[in-house]
Amino acid sequence: MFFRREKVKTKTFDDYLSAARSAGFQVETASGKTRIERSAGEDRIACFVESNGTDAEGNDAIRFTVRAGVAVGTEIGTLTDGGYQKFFVTPHGKRMPAQAHQLVAIQNFQEDLREAFGMTSLYNESMGTVSNQYLYDRVEGRDKGAHNKPWQAPTH
Numbered sequence: 001m002f003f004r005r006e007k008v009k010t011k012t013f014d015d016y017l018s019a020a021r022s023a024g025f026q027v028e029t030a031s032g033k034t035r036i037e038r039s040a041g042e043d044r045i046a047c048f049v050e051s052n053g054t055d056a057e058g059n060d061a062i063r064f065t066v067r068a069g070v071a072v073g074t075e076i077g078t079l080t081d082g083g084y085q086k087f088f089v090t091p092h093g094k095r096m097p098a099q100a101h102q103l104v105a106i107q108n109f110q111e112d113l114r115e116a117f118g119m120t121s122l123y124n125e126s127m128g129t130v131s132n133q134y135l136y137d138r139v140e141g142r143d144k145g146a147h148n149k150p151w152q153a154p155t156h
Contacts, residue, residue, distance in 0.1 A: 010058040011059040024038060025112075025116070034048065035048055043071075043101070045105050047076065062117055068109050072094060075092065079103075079133075080131060080133040085098070086098040111126070
């Protein structure tokens, strides 16, 4: 009796996108960017992905260029932690408070998409929604050069 090892099929970027489509996601590619979106109640959750070369097994690797967030028009509001509250901030600066049902929708979106792609699910990401930015305990503009002391007159 002869045993033959099955040939392992390497996944291409298009294979990942078709897996996302079959899992119920809408996939749109325009101007070199691929947007993956799904409706969750009254919200739309979306992210941007791109091909990131190949991994050790020869499969195309997926890279999330914009993590999952609430779709606001054509933009994606990324989750930002202000310390006292979480916000969605769009690239053009529109800011809106995050609600619990939106955080649950983002968590489900990310888990379902990672499962469709066959990616491993990390423990810290499975515990809850991970913010893209953390802005608590920061003084505005602290990281930008020298500052005047509070008792000094501002220089313009």
